[in-house]
Amino acid sequence: MSEPAPRILLLRFSGEIATKAKPTRRRFEARLVRNVRDALRGAGVDAAVTRTRSRIFVASGDPRAADAVARVFGVQSLSVATVHPAEKLDDVVHAAYECFRDAVAGKRFAVRARRVGDRSRIGIEPRQIERALGARLLPHSAGVHLDAPEVVAGVELHEGNAYLCSDERRGPAGLPLGVEGGAVALLSGGYDSAVAAWQMMRRGVHLDYVFCNLGGRTHELGVLRVAQVLGARWSYGDRPHLHAVDFDAVAADIRAKAKTRWWQILLKRQMLRAAEALASERQAEAIVTGDAIGQVSSQTLSNLAVISQAATLPILRPLIGANKDDIIRLAEHVGTARVSAVVDEYCAMVPSHPATTSRADAIAAEEARLDASLLAQAIAARRVFDLRHLDPDAHGVPELEVDAIPDDATVIDLRSRTAFAGWHWPGALQLDFDRALAAYRSFAKDRRYVLYCEFGLKSAHLAERMRAEGFDASNFRGALRGVVALAKSRRLAAPEAIE
Structure with a gap:
């Protein structure tokens, strides 16, 4: 035989x-x-x-x-x-x-x-x-x-x-990873930034990642899970790292000193500066972002032009002409869609009337009021993760979420007054996120607190802060949608009032 x-x-x-x-x-x-x-x-x-x-x-x-x-x-x-x-x-x-x-x-x-x-x-x-x-x-x-x-x-x-x-x-085709030099990619955890990073890797570009953290360790954990997919499943021949920069103080400075309509533009410029500083340290030659024209207010041509002036390195935007459904389909192929779907937008920096056009001189005047040292301090204090040897859940957070509201709980709605007036959980207190961050240490510690907001990141962030100070604080699972669903199930609000 x-x-x-x-x-x-x-x-x-x-x-x-x-x-x-x-x-x-x-x-x-x-x-x-x-x-x-x-x-x-x-x-x-x-x-x-x-x-x-x-x-x-x-x-x-x-x-x-x-x-x-x-x-x-x-x-x-x-x-x-x-x-x-x-x-x-x-x-x-x-x-x-x-x-x-x-x-x-x-x-x-x-x-x-x-x-x-x-x-x-x-x-x-x-x-x-x-x-x-x-x-x-x-x-x-x-x-x-x-x-x-x-x-x-x-x-x-x-x-x-x-x-x-x-x-x-x-196979993925393209060029072997590492043959076209290095860049740093801004990674938010959403669909766009992960797919943009993958597109650049497919063109042979070695990447390190910069995550500007606005939402505490809950946000960081979600981004680490996205980054792990890119690092462990696609970065063969490379050893990428993620640099997690705590943007709490940077964002608070913007909210305290700048006009609301400019928040997003100022924030994106600070993120580019953080990315450029780390690119210089890593000898990278460009910055990668997930921007797509017109997808959000900060991504109009006018705003992108002004935002881009914050960096001297080339800014690569591989998704600039992509539609959202195409991006999500590609995220499913890459393997990041499932984990990106649960990384919510940090709504504390999204004003109700953001600027869709901007001028460099107006933004420069706003930035003159900001404390430039806060960004340098945040970069120096960053945390660095090796994405080829990473267990995201080892860096996890205490269980913050609940899916019930006890009768004796103090419920805090972190949305705007206008949104609160439209509908809120019966008996809830309204506190803008910035006020809540400044005031929570004065809250009574003998109470139980349940927090919610539009997408869940602000409330998770505050619950995490309160837990660290010894409060019994939880974030409601599912954010506003979850609270609405619970209210309907208890017949506490007419559905037409909260659709």
């Missing part, structure tokens, strides 16, 4: 690599092999990796190998293949017939054959294989369908061997 043909993973390079000049191509291919090996090590897979001019071969019996290398930038596609000698046409056709006969049974199929590498060393024409193998398989099938086959019988001729593969799994 003959030995079964060896099975390997066959990795095809991104088409962009093949177009490079020889020195550049050699450098890119060497980096790609390094990144593939790192992906396999990271998955705990023992494998032998070899490279030829046009392919990478991974020999491993571990089924996890394919999942790992399918997330390596620069890999166009991959297939599980069996290897056979390719000395004679009849031998190749016979081996392929035995390989694909059962697979095409009752199905429409196509034969795809190609030569790879030095064609002078391969005396068999791909067209010969397609005709001969197609004729052998046809009686077992439901017919040939070249445009939409149910089964593809793939044959690659390469350096004296025939590689038979019935599947072709797409």
